[in-house]
Amino acid sequence: MSDMTLHHDHGHGDEHGHNPAQAHQFENMEQQTECYITGMWTFLVTEVMFFGALFVAYTLYRWNYKFDFYNAHEHLNVMMGGINTMVLLVSSWFVVMAVQGAQLGKRNQVLAFLAGTQLCALTFLTIKYFEYSSKFADNLYPGVGFTTNPEHVHHANLNHAQIFYGFYFGMTGLHAVHILVGILVIGFLMMKWYRRHPSVVNDFVYTEMVGLYWHFVDLVWIFLFPLFYLQANPFPPSVGGH
């Protein structure tokens, strides 16, 4: 393990002055840092309940309609989903490296890795765009225009396939919105780092908070991917697949 020192030790040295990054309602930096981290985790708990409710609903329908959901899911592109998973994992790594840079005060490291995260996020959205386009092209968006071609849903019940795609677009769409928000927030953070804004330079906690959010987005995808793309075959071996 290499020896690393913290960047803003000078903030603790002064007994009577405050670290310029310390807000007025706090007594010391430790309290502030722990408040921010705990606050961010509390927000993430709300997000867990937010996505969790959707997972519960999806699990219920999949349990009840497992044959139709399995058939319908075969039209999803596992390769694209897998690449997206890899992209998000790598982006998570980029983000922790950026946080490490913030802790060490290495602005270039922060900016480089945050840029990498942005790149990964944009890659994710691009791949998502191609996935969605192919679904739209096959008329797999639910509604009155939903396909009547049984091939596209691999001979699943068309109504139940609509529900499957309702959840698919709803949950991956919501996830994509979170990625978009993440891109905006990381961009904002990058701008502050670029301009050497004292609030982010003197206190790593803001970068850490953004990092925590990004890891959560990754976490949701870690569960979305197997649940939608990698379903186990519920058909008994004699009946076989579709």
Next chain:
Amino acid sequence: MASKTPLQHSHHVVPTSTYFLTLCALTILMLATIGASYVNFPGGVIVNNLIALAIAFVKSFLVIWIFMGIKWATPLTRLWAVCGFLVLPLMFIMFEDFFVRGNEVVPAWEARDSSTLPRQLNAEDANKQAPAAEFGLRPHG
């Protein structure tokens, strides 16, 4: 050396090697989960699903423990991380309703087959439509 005193906990700097190894582990697990979905484990579809979920849990544990830093976090933060995921299963109580709906023995209650959410027990049921559709209900617009 990274200090373990409480004051330093929020400032603990994690070495790059730890992060990179975690990334490698996550990648391997991801490949494992893709691979496992193509293998039919003995025990049927339930075991397959459990394995997929188990791998997902291990991956999420790694992300939370290392990437999100819970390993080095204060007890309060750890409590929060745990609590959030503990309350989520409460919602699964909803399932009890759907599990036992078919068990009504009171003659006046409708049998399972005509409930709104017919459970597909057999592969032959795969194409069965919901009865509500037979009543001519159509979506709005």
Next chain:
Amino acid sequence: MSATATTTGQIHEEPGGGKETNYLNVTHTIKSWLLTQDHKRIAILYMVSTAFFFLLGGIAAGLIRYELTSPAGVMLESETYNKVFSAHGILMIFTFLVPAIPAIFGNFVLPLMIGARDVAFPKLNLMSWYLYMTGGSLILWGILAGGVDTGWTFYVPLSSMYSNGQVTITLVGIFIAGFSSITTGINFVVTVHKMRAPGMTWFRLPLFIWAMYATSVIMILGTPVVAVTLLCVIFERAFHLPIFSPELGGDPVLFQHMFWFYSHPAVYIMILPGFGVISELIANFSRKRIFGYHFVAFSSLAIAGLGFLVWGHHMFVSSQSMYEGIVFSLISFLVAVPSAIKIFNWTATLYKGHIRFQAPMLYALSFMGLFTLGGLTGLFLASMGTDVHLTNTYFIVAHFHYVMVGGQMTAYMGALHYWWPKMTGRMYHEGMAKFAALILFIGFNLTFFPQFIVGWLGMPRRYHYYYFAPEYQPYHIMSSLGASVLALGFGLPAFYLIASLINGPKASANPWGAHGLEWNIASPPPTENFLEIPIVTDEVYDFDPTSEFEQEAGTHRIMHGDAPGLQTKDGDKKPMEDK
């Protein structure tokens, strides 16, 4: 010993005896109010805006009661009536009851009670008010653009498919208002954990803080679920993504499960802060330590926890399985126990206390009676057999109005009167306040007690007309007359409280002789709350009559005829005398 080691020196003394700087007069521009990060100013902002939405919801209530005076309706069409009761429910629940006590009194008093300078995240606090205003405005826009006829419960498939009302915009408004709730909850939880003054251990906290903490936990865990449920309805309606559509094999009862998973804990969000207020009022106005402090504190947490396990009692007749209903029924009976523990403990606190019947105490006593009634009638509804008869009747309407209005609103009025001198630095007219409390009690019972009866007799709720059962009319007329009296009970305080701002007598730091860190600082407090952060050495409810604090602050003065409500700064040093 009093609650703090340093009781003096917290009040600004301007050298020339001039006007003290406090959070109200430190700056005067509108910008300083709209961009404030001071939790006290944000509380005032919430007070004004929630009062506005309460007025709108009250007008809707008035329309409902007027409409029901005749069995065939009076002036509204049926669809309009549906929109009016939906607006009443949505406005009252989402824009008034859920934020009211937490966002106003929680914001104002919570940092003061724990000895902090502000909440943990002041900017987030301000953002939560803007989220509230945005959500409320969107809901208002939905109402003005035609309203929704689905009821505040938005059951599918009516709301997702067949309703012709402004469902989407209203749901977006509720969604955004929900985030206001979540951010307030995050703020409070982190503040209570991390920003207590030195020496303020968990069991030295006032019980209001315990109640606010439990409320915040529910807000954090429950609100996201309703947010995503309503989002699913928006998905269905606006984006045609089927989640609950029965014709495609979806399940409308799933919506009900997900909706009530939040909305039942939501009623605990609404009542728990009221419980906290009542603990403060009962202790301070009977000058006695709350009986069973630990029980009351833990009962708040128990209500929060158990409250998440009972949502199915709203769905006994929804085709939910009977076996699940049994489980929910049992746990619903259990969740009554912590509430009962509180009522018993408050009663035990009153016993042999030095009770003063000032206006806040009248509201507290009123709460105890009305909430008990409301809670007991809840048991009728928790048992499945009687619920089959009573569900969707006026019995339910009466039950929840007893606990919401008789409980929460009464506690709100009590809190308003209790902390008014602290927030504004003025005292209101005590006689009018007592009269208004009495009017409220009478009007409330006149309005809602007949509804128990007419509900038991079978009058369904949410029905525009009942010409097929004209024998219900006398009850409805009684209820509507009572509603007029109730309106007076709510209107009078608006009048004399605002009048007090203009020419009410100035209040001292501690006009009630109450205990708590917030009473050690000036009324109104300075922006930074405390000159120096107090060090807490004892529990908060210590009413030992021989202590110096009691001598100075209250007991002997109250018992020996001194006028309550005004107090000189140096206090009387008269020894205890017999009358």
